[in-house]
Amino acid sequence: MKISVFSDVVCPWCYLGVTRLERAAAAYTLETGDPIEIALRAFQLDPRTPSDGTPLVEAIAEKFGGYDRAEQMFAQVSAAGRADGIDFDFSNAVQANTFDAHRLLTWAEGTVGLGAQRDLAHELWRAHFAEGADIADHDTLAARAAAAGLDAEAADAWLVSDGGAEDVRLQVETARSLGITAVPTAVLDGKYVASGAQPQQAYLRLLREVGDRQGAG
Template identity: 40%
Template sequence: MKVEIFSDIACPWCYLGKRRFEQALDRFAGKAEVEVVFRPYQLVPDAPESASPHRAWLAERYGPQSVAMDDRVTQLGKAEGVHFDFDTALHVNTFLGHRLLHLAEREYGAAVQSELKELLLKAHFADGVDVGDRAALTELAAAAGIDRDRAAAYLAGDEGAAEVRAQLAEARELGISAVPTFVFEGKWAVQGGQEAETFLRVLEQVAAETAETAGTSGTARHAESAEPAGHDAHACADGACTV
C-alpha cells in the first residue's frame, strides 16, 4: 500500500497528523507493506525567504485570536507527544525544505525522507530553527542520514526545483486545498490530522478494498474525510490548515 501525504513544513496540523498516522500505522497488521511518501504543499507560497517571528506574522494576519489558535494546537500537541514553541518559531518560505525532502526520497528512500520530515517539523515548531536557511537545512539533512556535502551542493543550486514545482502544481490539480491530505493508493483521500483510530480504520478499509479489487482499476474516491473548521485564507483550524 502506498500512502502519499501532502503537507507543509509550516503547518502545525501536518505535525500532529504525522504523529497520529504513525500511531495508527504501528497498530496496523500490514505495516510492513505500507510505503509512506511525503509530497510538497505550501500554505504561503509567497512567504519571504528571510525569517521573521511567527507570533508577529500571525497576529498581523488574524489579530488577537492568533494567540488562542496557537494555544489550542499547543495543548493538542501535548497529548500526542508533540512540542510546539510558537514564541521561538519563525515564519519563512518552505520551498527549500521541500526541495530537500525531494532529494531525500529520490536518493535515499522513503524512510530517510520521513526522518527528515520529522526533523524539519521539530526544528520549525519546537526549536526555533530557520528552515529557510541553507546551512541549517544542511545540518538537518546530515542528521537524517543524507551526505552533508551532497545536501550543501544540492541546496546551493536549483536542482530539484522544477520537480518540486511540478508536484506543487499536481496538488493544485488534484484539488487539494487543505493539509495534511493523505492519499491512499492514488484513489482514496483523507483530509486533516485525524485521530489515530480514524487512520487505523482507513488503513484497514483500504487494505480490504485493494485485496478485493486486485488487478482492476478504479476512480478516485474518499474513504473518510474531514472538512477544516476554518475558512480564512491560510487558517489552521481543527484538523487542517487551509488556503
C-alpha cells in the first residue's frame, strides 16, 4: 500500500499525524505482513512567510487574534503531544519559510529513500518545535540532515543550488488540484483520503479497510 501525506514542517498537527500514521503502519505490517510505503509531499501553510526570526508566538498571536488565543493553541498541541510522547516547546520557536526545507526533503528521498525522508522530517519538526532552531537557515538544515544520517556537505550543496524547487512546486500544485486546503492530509492507494491528525487507532482501522478493499479487488 502506498500513502502520500501532504504536510508542512511548521505544522504541529503534521508532526503528530505522521507519527501516529507511522505507528499504525508498523502495527498493520506486523499484523498482516503487508508493507506500507509512506511518502511525504510538500504543502506550505503560508508560502509568503518571511524567515526573519520573528518569535512564533508573536506570529500566531497576530494571525489568530491575540496572545491568549496563541497560548490556547499551543497548550492544546502540547497536551496532544504529551499523549503521543512528543515534546513541544513553543517558547523559543521562530517562524520560518519552509520552501528550502521541502527541497531538502525531496533530496533525502531521491538520495537515500523514503525512510531517510521521514527521518529528516522528524529532525526538522524537533528542531522547530522543541529546540527553537530556524529551519529556514541552510546551516541548520544541513546539520539536521547530518543528524538524520545524511551527508551534510551534499545537503548544503543541494540547498545552495535550486535543486528540488520544481518538485516542491509540483507537489504544492498537486495538493491544490486535489482540493487539499489543510494538513496533514493522507492519500491512501491514490484514492482514499484522511484529513487531519487522526488518532493512531483510526489510522489503523483505515489501513485495514483499504487493505481489505485491495484484497477484494
